[in-house]
Every structure is written in C-alpha cells, then in structure tokens.
Amino acid sequence: MASPKIVVVAGSIRSGSLNEKLAALAARSLRDAGADVTHISLRDYPLPIYDGDLQNQSGVPDAAKRLVDLFVAQQGAFVASPEYNSSFPPLLKNTFDWMSRVNIEGRPPLPAFKTKAFALGAVSGGAMGGYRGLTQLRAMMELGLGALVLPEMAAVAGGADAFTPEGGLANARTADFLEALVRRLVAQSGLLA
Ligand SMILES: Cc1cc2nc3c(=O)[nH]c(=O)nc-3n(C[C@H](O)[C@H](O)[C@H](O)COP(=O)(O)O)c2cc1C
Numbered sequence: 001m002a003s004p005k006i007v008v009v010a011g012s013i014r015s016g017s018l019n020e021k022l023a024a025l026a027a028r029s030l031r032d033a034g035a036d037v038t039h040i041s042l043r044d045y046p047l048p049i050y051d052g053d054l055q056n057q058s059g060v061p062d063a064a065k066r067l068v069d070l071f072v073a074q075q076g077a078f079v080a081s082p083e084y085n086s087s088f089p090p091l092l093k094n095t096f097d098w099m100s101r102v103n104i105e106g107r108p109p110l111p112a113f114k115t116k117a118f119a120l121g122a123v124s125g126g127a128m129g130g131y132r133g134l135t136q137l138r139a140m141m142e143l144g145l146g147a148l149v150l151p152e153m154a155a156v157a158g159g160a161d162a163f164t165p166e167g168g169l170a171n172a173r174t175a176d177f178l179e180a181l182v183r184r185l186v187a188q189s190g191l192l193a
Contacts, residue, residue, distance in 0.1 A: 003036040004189035006076035011092040013043040018123040019080040026078045029182040050097045064098035071112035076189030083124045083133030113145035117188040121154035129155030154178045
C-alpha cells in the first residue's frame with residue numbers, strides 16, 4: 001500500500017516558535033511511522049487579511065490556491081496551533097478562511113478539508129498546553145470546514161521546557177500520547193489513500 005501523504009503545518013511563523021518545534025517533531029514521528037510528509041511554513045504562503053472586496057476585485061490570492069492544491073494532494077494533516085486568548089491564532093483562521101474560498105471545478109466545496117484526516121496539537125506555557133484553543137480550532141474545522149478531526153489532541157504544557165535538546169518531548173506521557181496520535185493519523189490517512 002502507498003504511504004499516506006500527510007502535510008504538517010504550525011500556526012505560528014515566529015522565529016523560535018514552540019509550535020513549529022512540535023510540528024517538526026510530529027513530522028519526524030510521522031515519517032518514522034511510514035508517512036510521506038510535507039512540512040510547510042505559512043511564512044511561504046503570505047496572505048492579506050480576508051476582505052470580500054479584495055476577493056471580488058482580485059480573486060483569491062495565489063498563496064491560498066497553492067495551499068489548496070497542496071492539501072488536496074494529501075490524505076492527512078497535522079496542525080500545531082498556538083493558543084491566543086483561549087482560541088487559535090488569526091494566522092490559522094485567515095489562512096483557512098482564504099482556503100475555504102477556493103473551489104475546484106467538478107469537486108464538492110472545501111476540497112482542501114473534506115475527505116482528509118486532521119490531527120491537532122498545541123504547545124503553550126500555560127498548564128493546559130493550549131487545549132482550550134484546540135477545542136475552538138476543532139469546532140471550526142469540523143463544523144465550518146467539514147474536516148474529519150481525530151478525537152485525541154496533543155496539548156503540550158510547560159512551553160520551552162517541554163522539549164529536550166534533541167527536539168523530543170521531555171514528559172514521557174506526553175511523548176507517548178503524541179506518538180499514539182501520530183500512529184492513528186497515519187492509519188486513518190492510509191484508509192483514505
Ligand atoms: C495574543 C496572545 C495571546 C495568548 N494567549 C494565551 C492563552 O490564552 N493561553 C496560553 O496558554 N498562552 C497564551 N499565549 C502565549 C502563547 O501560547 C505562547 O506565546 C506560545 O509560545 C505561542 O506559540 P509559538 O511559540 O508557537 O509562537 C498568548 C500569546 C499571545 C501573543
């Protein structure tokens with residue numbers, strides 16, 4: 001059976017981003033589990049704040065179309081999202097909003113999100129590890145975008161101290177949880193391959 005294709009993305013483009021670290025770890029684990037991984041940075045897909053007038057005048061920006069093309073070619077996605085004020089950051093909302101405006105002829109709406117398995121993770125300095133933000137992200141992805149989101153969500157508390165110098169997770173239970181999530185994502189994506 002072909003390796004499932006899985007895209008990995010963090011909802012932060014900040015240098016030193018903890019969620020980018022989590023994304024890098026997830027990408028490594030996904031490869032080890034047999035997936036064909038594409039790890040992207042949203043820095044390479046700059047988008048203006050969504051504005052309906054802008055869309056009417058100029059259409060959907062090329063970066064959003066490129067993202068949709070990339071996502072359509074995958075069976076799975078891992079999203080590492082910071083928590084901003086108990087929700088998820090505007091970078092992810094804006095990116096997914098623009099992507100939701102892209103239609104592909106002959107395909108149902110929201111081609112980037114439907115028929116794809118998503119796994120969600122977060123790192124924050126707070127004790128809940130960004131879990132509250134993930135619940136909001138899950139709601140948007142499932143209810144708004146029609147995505148299939150795996151039930152488990154990897155919330156990594158402790159911020160910068162959560163990682164070992166090698167980029168692994170210092171807490172063994174959290175590491176095991178992420179590993180199980182990664183394996184489930186590969187298995188679920190494989191069903192869609
Ligand atoms: C606007 C803003 C709001 C934040 N709100 C929360 C929050 O509600 N809960 C939390 O645990 N951390 C919160 N933080 C801290 C972020 O989780 C922390 O800065 C994290 O490292 C950001 O992710 P990144 O390192 O991937 O950029 C907030 C940070 C910012 C900039």
